Amino acid sequence: MLYRLPQEAPATPGECDTCPIRRLALFQPLSAAALAGAKRYRSEHSRQRAGTHLFLRGEPLEYAYTLYSGWAFVYETLPDGTRQILRFLLPGDFFGLQPELGAGARLYSARALTDISLCKFPYGGLTAMFREHIDLGIRLIWMSARDEAMTYEHLASLGRRSARERIAHLLLELYYRVCARLPADALPVDSIELPVTQGLIADACGLTQVHVSRTLKGMHQEGLVECKGGRLRIPDRERMGRVAGYEHGVTGTRPFL
Amino acid sequence: MLYRLPQEAPATPGECDTCPIRRLALFQPLSAAALAGAKRYRSEHSRQRAGTHLFLRGEPLEYAYTLYSGWAFVYETLPDGTRQILRFLLPGDFFGLQPELGAGARLYSARALTDISLCKFPYGGLTAMFREHIDLGIRLIWMSARDEAMTYEHLASLGRRSARERIAHLLLELYYRVCARLPADALPVDSIELPVTQGLIADACGLTQVHVSRTLKGMHQEGLVECKGGRLRIPDRERMGRVAGYEHGVTGTRPFL
DNA sequence: CGCGCCGTTGAGCCCGTTCAAAAAGTGTGG
């Protein structure tokens, strides 16, 4: 299945100064001059087909990445063969940075969900890059803080929310994250493209695919969501938010980029 | 309940240059000179009683923290009143950094588990501090990457591990994290002090206190753990690691600081 | 057309929950 994502490939892929996702990405705070300098810490822009493994648990640490277009995900496989998706990656997301414990081996894996393109940053140059471009480092700190908050929300889901709450929460999150990457004048959109199977939803929510199917059917019958054929529509986000168990007034209804 | 923790308060609390947890903490990479400069971004050293709320969901963002002595935890309370513990905090841990979404309000809460002391960093000065002391920023980036990996492991627990696996995993993690904070010549220790009730274990593992009690009893009968009266002993860490579902050879048996 | 992946449906079971109550610690004040 081929997904044409809202965020099209740029006219000149690999050229940071015209990069359409810079607003969301690591390089956001850099001036044009600084950008030119920082680019040498980046190896070539790379394209990967859907299904490609970007890295696997146990492999040595080589690159950190910025996802440029398409979808990907970070996951862990447990001894019994089950899988837990740890994070869905959307354009602009920075990932693959990991401390050099465990003999410098990857602790988890990452895989392309659609055809993607990404920027690669060799580990060897990272510290130097941050030292040379402090704003990059500061930007990364705040991006990490954002991602941490998002992961905490997932922890609360897996620990304390019911199946339907988890699913509602995940779909709503993905909806908002996708919207945040659309050009402002395209909003609001009625439905988004969602290249995510029920099996993947299950692996992200700590459920079985079978139970996701049943739950999703129930939610569909109540008019809460339409999630089929790679598209997602949430007729009433307010209501969906209540099902997802959002506390009113704090997170608001637009949790994360 | 009063817990005397292994890491005693230092002779001169608040003096960074003699700080016994610097090895693990944010200030680790700084030279003595840099340390003196960086200290002005820190407000006074603060002590709190067990049970104190360090911050609550919805409050404005004021400080980030380094926990100096004692135990604390970060948690979220869901609409139905249940609680999910997101992170246990041990001496040296940096926490409370959060992006300024949600109208600059805290998205989750933090609470002291024992009597604690901590260093407070006003939000207003953080960016300036990182800009002035690049090494601090870089250190924080790597600490965040470590914490992210640890949180991912928790996600995998809540999503895909059974009750006994989750509990084994959590206890083993806490065991190693405590050990990493003991002076090297005190190791190996037979048992550690663990100021954590079954209710807290339940809230961290996404279980009920009742089921934690039963599971822990079973594990005790098999000789896997002794977890009572605020002390934890793990007779056979190798075996415990297998129960926890560690993949051999990657994480090894010593996952995290 | 046939194969593989994805989603649906059904039946039965089990892990962990819920509700309830008692027992065992732990800290406080007389």
Place this chain on the structure above:
DNA sequence: CCACACTTTTTGAACGGGCTCAACGGCGCG
């Protein structure tokens, strides 16, 4: 040192949300 209150842990019995196993239908693709 004991009495009392409170928190933590234990134990029992019944329930149920989500899982397992299994089969079938639909759709895209070679």
